[in-house]
Amino acid sequence: MSFPLFILAAVAPAPPITVTGHAWAPFISPMGEPFRAHSATDDTLADWFYGADRNRDGVLTAAEMVADAERFFATLDTNHDGEIDPDELAQYEYEVAPDVQVMSRTKRVPGQVAQAARPVDPDSDRPRDRRRRQDDDYASLGMGGALQGAARYSLLNMPEPVAAADTDFNRAISLEEFRQAAIARFQLLDTGHTGRLTLAQLEAMPHAPTGKKRRNVDADLPDTRIGAPLPTGP
Numbered sequence: 307m308s309f310p311l312f313i314l315a316a317v318a319p320a321p322p323i324t325v326t327g328h329a330w331a332p333f334i335s336p337m338g339e340p341f342r343a344h345s346a347t348d349d350t351l352a353d354w355f356y357g358a359d360r361n362r363d364g365v366l367t368a369a370e371m372v373a374d375a376e377r378f379f380a381t382l383d384t385n386h387d388g389e390i391d392p393d394e395l396a397q398y399e400y401e402v403a404p405d406v407q408v409m410s411r412t413k414r415v416p417g418q419v420a421q422a423a424r425p426v427d428p429d430s431d432r433p434r435d436r437r438r439r440q441d442d443d444y445a446s447l448g449m450g451g452a453l454q455g456a457a458r459y460s461l462l463n464m465p466e467p468v469a470a471a472d473t474d475f476n477r478a479i480s481l482e483e484f485r486q487a488a489i490a491r492f493q494l495l496d497t498g499h500t501g502r503l504t505l506a507q508l509e510a511m512p513h514a515p516t517g518k519k520r521r522n523v524d525a526d527l528p529d530t531r532i533g534a535p536l537p538t539g540p
Contacts, residue, residue, distance in 0.1 A: 332403075333350035334461075335374075336467065336492075338403060349507065355508065357374070358370055364504060367503075374488070375488035381402075388480065388483070389478045392478070398468050461508060462494055467487075473486070473487075494501050
């Protein structure tokens with residue numbers, strides 16, 4: 307018994323979908339843009355730096371950082387109304403960079419695969435086990451000394467760098483607010499007040515993610531990086 311070709315085509319199985327995942331963490335730029343590695347040797351910090359360094363002179367200026375912020379702002383402002391509204395902010399936090407969410411708490415450097423979770427007996431009364439469970443609970447809520455959100459993958463201690471640009475707290479980020487945030491964050495990174503940043507300077511910062519070397523930073527130590535400055539408006 308024969309069937310028409312169009313019927314055979316309709317019931318033919320679809321080809322399998324192959325998804326390639328990478329278990330290592332991204333670099334999140336000072337303005338909140340995620341840069342993800344595609345191999346164990348990718349240097350995501352350098353990827354951001356060279357993209358922001360528009361004239362390719364090996365130096366990042368405040369003007370170049372503002373221009374880079376404007377580019378990313380245009381990506382987030384999906385309805386092109388000149389501001390990042392709550393819906394666009396939610397899209398950033400859940401689709402563009404879900405790594406900024408507090409519950410996404412595992413920090414790994416490029417090439418480092420996640421370790422299997424250690425089983426903990428919930429009925430154990432040993433002080434060490436109780437303290438470990440308490441620390442895990444605090445970390446999942448963004449409490450305690452654990453690094454939170456984007457701060458785990460960034461040069462600055464800002465758990466949500468896009469939302470932090472909303473300095474007037476009106477639940478929307480304007481392009482001007484984003485520009486001013488870029489200037490303020492450049493000044494935070496420019497600890498020598500030279501008006502210029504090099505890749506070597508940024509790689510030497512605590513917690514700087516880089517594919518060239520592995521920085522053994524104890525996650526239990528206090529994070530001494532400076533974060534978002536407080537609003538200075540009336």
